[in-house]
Amino acid sequence: MKWKFTSISLRTKLKLFMFFMLVPMICMVIFLIVKLSTYTDKYTPIVNDVMIASEFDMRFKEQIDYTMYRIAIGSDKYEDSNIQEILKEMDEYLEQLKNGTALASNKKQVRMAQRNLSILKKSIGKLIDNCKETGHYDENMSILDNDIYVITKLITEEIREYMYYEALELEKVRQAVEADIKMTLKVIFFILAVVLGITWLLVFIISDSISKPIMHLCEITKQVGKGNFTMQKIRGGGDEIAILESSFNKMLIKINKLVDNIKMKQNTLRIAELKLLQAQINPHFLYNTLDTITWMAEDGQSEEVVELVSALSQFFRVSLSKGKDYITLKEEESHIKSYLQIQQFRYADILEYEINIPQELSEFPVLKLTLQPLVENAIYHGIKQKREKGKIIVEGQYNNQSILLKVKDNGIGMTEETLDQIKRSINKEGPVAVDAGFGLVNVNERIRLNYGKEYGIRIESEYNVGTTVTVHLPMNLLEKHLREDELNVI
Numbered sequence: 001m002k003w004k005f006t007s008i009s010l011r012t013k014l015k016l017f018m019f020f021m022l023v024p025m026i027c028m029v030i031f032l033i034v035k036l037s038t039y040t041d042k043y044t045p046i047v048n049d050v051m052i053a054s055e056f057d058m059r060f061k062e063q064i065d066y067t068m069y070r071i072a073i074g075s076d077k078y079e080d081s082n083i084q085e086i087l088k089e090m091d092e093y094l095e096q097l098k099n100g101t102a103l104a105s106n107k108k109q110v111r112m113a114q115r116n117l118s119i120l121k122k123s124i125g126k127l128i129d130n131c132k133e134t135g136h137y138d139e140n141m142s143i144l145d146n147d148i149y150v151i152t153k154l155i156t157e158e159i160r161e162y163m164y165y166e167a168l169e170l171e172k173v174r175q176a177v178e179a180d181i182k183m184t185l186k187v188i189f190f191i192l193a194v195v196l197g198i199t200w201l202l203v204f205i206i207s208d209s210i211s212k213p214i215m216h217l218c219e220i221t222k223q224v225g226k227g228n229f230t231m232q233k234i235r236g237g238g239d240e241i242a243i244l245e246s247s248f249n250k251m252l253i254k255i256n257k258l259v260d261n262i263k264m265k266q267n268t269l270r271i272a273e274l275k276l277l278q279a280q281i282n283p284h285f286l287y288n289t290l291d292t293i294t295w296m297a298e299d300g301q302s303e304e305v306v307e308l309v310s311a312l313s314q315f316f317r318v319s320l321s322k323g324k325d326y327i328t329l330k331e332e333e334s335h336i337k338s339y340l341q342i343q344q345f346r347y348a349d350i351l352e353y354e355i356n357i358p359q360e361l362s363e364f365p366v367l368k369l370t371l372q373p374l375v376e377n378a379i380y381h382g383i384k385q386k387r388e389k390g391k392i393i394v395e396g397q398y399n400n401q402s403i404l405l406k407v408k409d410n411g412i413g414m415t416e417e418t419l420d421q422i423k424r425s426i427n428k429e430g431p432v433a434v435d436a437g438f439g440l441v442n443v444n445e446r447i448r449l450n451y452g453k454e455y456g457i458r459i460e461s462e463y464n465v466g467t468t469v470t471v472h473l474p475m476n477l478l479e480k481h482l483r484e485d486e487l488n489v490i
Contacts, residue, residue: 016202024195028188035184060090060159061152068124068148071131072140078128087124090117097162103169106162113158116151123147217245224252285339285376286312292346304345311341319369329396329405330362336371336394343379350389351379357396357405364403366473367446373439374407374457374469382411382467402455403473410466419461426457440469447473 067083070076094117098110127143130136289312296305315338318331327335333355340353375392383390393408414422426444444456451474461467 061156064152072144109162113155116155120151311338314338326365327368329364352391355394378409382409385412405471408468413463414461
């Protein structure tokens with residue numbers, strides 16, 4: 001049966017589920033409606049008869065006796081009374097009672113009441129005739145006491161007896177209905193239990209045939225979400241989900257190829273971008289330095305020119321490094337020291353510096369141009385903007401797991417808004433923005449590409465206080481980079 005359900009479409013499965021759920025319920029509802037209608041048909045006529053008889057009993061004797069008494073004593077005239085309407089109405093009530101009851105005894109009671117009503121009409125007619133003439137007062141009172149009062153009492157008692165037997169019949173019907181309801185409830189509960197059992201079985205089979213393939217497909221998508229684009233095992237069957245799984249596998253093959261191509265193109269693009277940025281730094285710096293050498297030479301500062309040219313030579317010697325991408329931390333220190341010496345010639349009145357890197361880290365391999373862009377950023381966006389004496393401190397710390405290189409300045413610092421913008425630019429993956437923190441993004445991107453996303457730079461800054469940029473590098477890659485001294489990466 002399960003194999004059959006796996007071959008049925010989802011639409012058909014849902015239709016079967018609805019059919020087996022709704023049809024038994026609809027049948028039970030129809031059955032209950034029919035039963036309720038039957039009970040109503042039994043109750044309604046009896047209740048109506050009792051209501052009519054009760055209304056008849058409440059109005060009949062009081063109205064007839066009082067109206068005829070006033071006519072007999074001469075207080076009212078027959079023509080002004082409504083006695084005829086009352087008698088006609090009583091005829092109609094009695095006819096309704098006779099037609100409404102199903103009991104032979106009650107039909108007999110009604111016929112007796114109708115005969116008494118006819119006798120009552122004759123007595124009333126005789127009293128009315130006597131009232132047209134004088135001298136019949138005693139006779140009229142005798143007719144009123146011995147005929148009219150007695151007959152209305154008889155009719156009232158017959159109606160009450162009718163109501164009594166109708167009430168008994170209503171009780172019998174109630175007991176029969178109650179017994180029938182109990183039996184019906186037992187049957188309904190039994191049928192409901194059977195229907196629920198069958199429905200539960202069908203729900204289990206149908207839902208299992210739907211949910212398991214969907215869960216399998218969800219598991220596949222989770223694996224894809226984690227980056228696993230390998231082909232997945234296809235479940236057998238001919239429903240829509242099996243077709244979807246087959247198409248999904250075909251899509252995975254294409255996605256896997258596309259992802260590999262995109263990764264390759266992105267890496268190539270990032271390498272090209274970073275190389276371009278790295279190449280752009282030196283010409284700009286060289287132009288400014290040559291301008292400085294020119295005006296110093298023109299000013300006759302020969303000793304200063306020699307020092308500046310020597311520092312520039314050392315700066316570019318480390319920058320080139322025979323094309324290597326990794327240099328030792330000692331060489332990187334020499335690089336930033338040369339850079340700071342050159343900048344001191346230009347900004348002697350506002351720039352001081354201090355370098356404190358432990359000797360133990362001198363042979364630690366780092367990416368070339370890791371610290372120089374940070375020092376440059378500290379000068380141009382920190383010290384220079386402060387417009388007064390400032391100091392840059394470069395220091396290093398280490399433990400068994402990592403190395404922290406810090407570039408501190410007591411320059412202008414940054415507002416919280418500016419700091420947040422630069423942090424977002426640094427942490428954003430994708431093409432590097434040239435103007436985002438003047439090289440900070442470049443350095444962070446290169447570190448992440450080579451060491452992993454858990455490494456990089458962290459910025460702390462306070463406006464009018466200064467900025468600290470911390471470079472986080474892994475210590476456990478020391479041996480690896482010493483062995484791979486000529487890695488062809490950024």
